[in-house]
Amino acid sequence: MSFWNKLKKPFFVMAPMADVTDVAFRALVAKRGAPDVFWTEFVSADGLYHTREIAKMKDAENPLMRDLQFDKSEHPIVAQIFSSKPEMISYATKLVAELGFDGVDINMGCPDRAIERQGCGSAMIKNPELAREIIRAAKGASDLPVSVKTRVGYNKESLDEWLTALLEESPAAITLHLRTRKEMSLVPADWEHMKKAVEIRNRVNPGVLLIGNGDVRDIEDGRAKVAESRCDGAMLGRAMFGNPWVFAGRKSEGTPLVDKLAALTELAYGFEKITPPKNFAILKKHIKAFVTGFDGAADLRAKLMQAESAVELERAILDAPVPRV
Ligand SMILES: Cc1cc2nc3c(=O)[nH]c(=O)nc-3n(C[C@H](O)[C@H](O)[C@H](O)COP(=O)(O)O)c2cc1C
Structure with a gap:
């Protein structure tokens, strides 16, 4: 049984954020009210392989390994990785397991063009067969629970096909950023999509946890959104900016x-x-x-x-x- 199944619902987790949720920021949050799950920034699985195995870079000098540092006080903690190559996912998952992480998460939602050009991030939504292979590779590489973070569709909401494909691979959890790739972050997140996602999950694979993400202002807001959509937990990203007390229940304006x-x-x-x-x-x-x-x-x-x-x-x-x- 993984840590995911031991979490009390609703749970509230830290969003993975490049150049934000580094070891220093996580320490700040941990001291002021820890989330139920910590997350790293995303890290390129291919990059890890090339720097460590091909370039033989020392881990202490490797900026990618730096992004996988964490403190003992930060548990459970999930490392987020990305790649479009199953063998790279397998390599990085083994490494993450050796480093003592509690779970591995695969990014299938990043809209950055440089990431998409590698077939990663949101591009994965257009290639569900490969996404399934990637999940299988991660699951086969270690005993760590595997989760996925993605969006509700590419150009339009396509939960029926996309979420079903992911659910059929039985990851431990799926985080849905409640926007499409096309919407980037330009429109408000639509939590109505989560109601449909929960219906699909209940039908296809009720054992998989569903985490909602997008525009959660604070824990009270997250609690309401989770209750209304009946998912299992919420992930908070920008709500942590300027408010490392957010997981202790504090609102952004509530701090001297x-x-x-x-x-x-x-x-x-x-x-x-x-x-x-x-x-x-x-x-x-x-x-x-x-x-x-x-x-x-x-x-x-x-x-x-x-x-x-x-x-x-x-x-x-x-x-x-x-x-x-
Ligand atoms: C500066 C920044 C960096 C981000 N980096 C990542 C990342 O590394 N991996 C990821 O899955 N999402 C990343 N995201 C997306 C967030 O995890 C989250 O899905 C998004 O901000 C919406 O949630 P929010 O409204 O609670 O902020 C990033 C977002 C921002 C603003």
């Missing part, structure tokens, strides 16, 4: 500024410890999210955007004429 600035400083120091190092500019989206909604926010934001290290960022925060309580 002083706590937000302290969280941002802690994140910056954690970020600097990541090896091999990541570009400090990646923190800008967090600066935007934490430093907003108060008198002087725009000025402080502009100053913090100039910071090139955690010390500089902390100094700018300490010097800022903003309310401290």
Whole structure:
């Protein structure tokens, strides 16, 4: 029995987000209220193979292995990988199992052109036979439970064919980002699709967990969306921006500024410890999210955007004429 079957429903999980849910950000969230499941950023299975087996790059210097670092306090944790080649999925799944992850997730929803050109991400929706092979390869490679994150269709909702194909391979869980590929993130997520997805799941393979994703603002909102659509849990992504307390039930506006600035400083120091190092500019989206909604926010934001290290960022925060309580 995998950790998936032990979760109390409804459960609330962390969305995988490239350059967001790294080891530093996850530590910040873990301390303030852990999700029921942690997720890594997505990692290229082909990239892992080529850097480790062909280029013989040392793991300590490999940015892809960096994206698979996690702390002991972060369990259960799922590693998200992508590839259009079953043998690469098999390779990466074995590696993820050796690293001590609790599950492996396959990205079948990313709309990025560079990912799609490799036949990965959303492109998989157009190739259900290959998607099925990929799931089988992951399941055969280790004992880890395999999950899939995808969208409701490519140009239009196609749950009848697409979700059925996935369900027939019996992954432990499927996360549905409730938009099509074509919609990108330009229209609101449509949770009505989840009602249909649950009907299909109940008919085709009732053992598979269904997780809804898209525009969940906080836990209260997630609880309502799950109850209405009758899925098993919700995944929160952008709701974590500026609100690492979200899984503890806090709404984005419910935190004193002083706590937000302290969280941002802690994140910056954690970020600097990541090896091999990541570009400090990646923190800008967090600066935007934490430093907003108060008198002087725009000025402080502009100053913090100039910071090139955690010390500089902390100094700018300490010097800022903003309310401290
Ligand atoms: C900056 C950013 C990075 C993302 N990276 C990933 C990723 O690596 N893997 C993935 O499956 N989805 C990724 N997503 C999509 C999110 O996981 C999620 O599906 C999407 O943001 C909708 O959920 P939300 O409305 O709760 O944010 C990313 C989204 C954003 C905004």
